[in-house]
Amino acid sequence: MGTWGSGNFESDTALDHLSTVIDRLVDEVAQAMAGDLVELEPDEYWGVAVPCNLELLLSLARAGHGVGDLPEAHVIMQWKTTFMAVWERSIDGMEPAPGFKEERRAVLNRTFDQLAEAITRNAAADPIVPGSPE
16 A cells, blocks of 8 residues: 555555554553553552553544554453552552642543543444455
């Protein structure tokens, strides 16, 4: 197929690159979820980086990119359950400013939910049929 347009993502090479970026973001989240859950606490690296990765994936999904490379919505919701359980049991130990905990909780929940919704919506709009060219 090669190049089919002048857009930044309108070539095989561009889509290969995008797939690599998406795979990295997804792999990092999956590894964080399967690793030591202490690393998901709000003051730890993955406690901050996981929501960032999800937000980046959400932006790509909303732009219609990476449908085949993103995990299924139920995986995102499993990640949400794991992440939010760690967050809820550790956030008070961080002594957050008044109102921060409620605002941050809403943002985190919204991030997971919106990514799952975007994946579901994109999959319904553009189902991938096994054995067919993508």
